[in-house]
Amino acid sequence: MIVVTGANGHLGKAIIESLLQRLPSQRIVASVRDPAKASALAARGVEVRAGDFSNAASLKTAFANGEQVLIVSADKLGDEALRLHRTAIEAAREAGVGRILYTSHMGARLGSPFAPADQHAGTEADLAASGQAYTSLRHGFYAESCLHMIGDGLRAGELRVPEDGPVSWTARDDLAEADAAILAEPGKWDGLTPPLTASQALTMAEIAALASEVMGREIRHVTVTDSEWSQAKIAAGMPAIYAEMLLGTFRAARRGDFAATDPTLQTLLGRPPRTFRDVLVVFAARP
CATH class of the missing domain: 3.90.25.10 (UDP-galactose 4-epimerase, domain 1)
Known part of the structure; x- marks a missing residue:
């Protein structure tokens, strides 16, 4: 089973859409805070489970029997983001997950002036210290974020x-497709990926x-x-x-x-x- 967190978000939903083109729906689990909002996925045969990064017990249940769990990084800043990710990592470890994957950033480094990049580096360090097999997906900077x-400035002239x-601005849907390709062929990627960029x-x-x-x-x-x-x-x-x-x-x-x-993204x-x-x-x- 492959468990994808944040499956109601832009990235998580796109990853599951791509997985559905590669794998039977019975192998995919969508972990979401509000299962009622994932009814369209359930109708396509995806198992929907309640999972909230702020609730360790819910995550342990959501991750049960997961061969791989993809932790889509939380849309939070600072210590809160690190704490939520640690909760998810520990829940995956306790649930006996085989591999944890995490959506990181190409610019991840401690002390970065871009706060999320510093946070991603912190979570990568937590993954390395967890004792779990893991893959950190070093996404290019989303073009949509740019x-x-x-x-508004472009429209104003x-x-x-x-x-x-x-900056190698990269389309989010391309990254979702690449994430799905990595999930669908486990064992090829360990630790930090190369930068997944345009x-x-x-x-x-x-x-x-x-x-x-x-x-x-x-x-x-x-x-x-x-x-x-x-x-x-x-x-x-x-x-x-x-x-x-x-x-x-x-x-x-x-x-x-x-x-x-x-070139890794193009290859994927x-x-x-x-x-x-x-x-x-x-x-x-x-x-």
């Missing part, structure tokens, strides 16, 4: 961002130029100071903690933390990964 961060560096890393200036082509109008790129950018975000209503987290993206990108590209997909242009075309077509 558009969430700068989409002016991309005002701090100094940055190249084939090109882009700067914000290059994104502005590319968006100008795709959207058919000029998108200006303007570099602002870190404080100017974060103050503008806070003034627009963003909580300071999230403004600081997103600012960390630029700070880490300057160091080259997200610049790597690697059996085709070239989607490009950032591909993602932009879909973005531009939305009303």
Whole structure:
């Protein structure tokens, strides 16, 4: 049995969709906080179990008889994220799971200015110390996260961002497909995967130029100071903690933390990964 946590979320749901193209539904378990919201998966023969990272007992039940458990990283910050992941790791160990897989990040490193990357590194250390067989899926930075961060600027025609560096923005659905491929062929991946990335890393200036082509109008790129950018975000209503987290993206990108590209994702997909242009075309077509 393969247990996928967070199966009602964008990534978890996409992973299960890809698994269903590879394996019988009877081999797949969806672990979700609210099973009522996963009725569509249940109707397709996927077993749905209640599992909450804040409830160790529920996870132990959700992970029962799991040959592999995929822990989709929690959408939390700081010590809370680390604590939730530790709870899931321990529950998997107590349930006798054969292998734990975890959705990490290509930029995972302790002390990273991008807080989630520091957290991912902490969870990878917990996995290594757990005594369990594990695979840490080092995802490329989601292209969708980039558009969430700068989409308003692209639509307004002016991309005002701090100094940055190249980032290999990667389509989330491609990563879900790759995760499913790894789950469907256990034993090939142990420890940290290579960076699972698209084939090109882009700067914000290059994104502005590319968006100008795709959207058919000029998108200006303007570099602002870190404080100017974060103050503008806070003034627009963003909580300071999230403004600081997103600012960390630029700070880490300057160091080259997200610049790597690697052919592993293409190998897993059996085709070239989607490009950032591909993602932009879909973005531009939305009303």
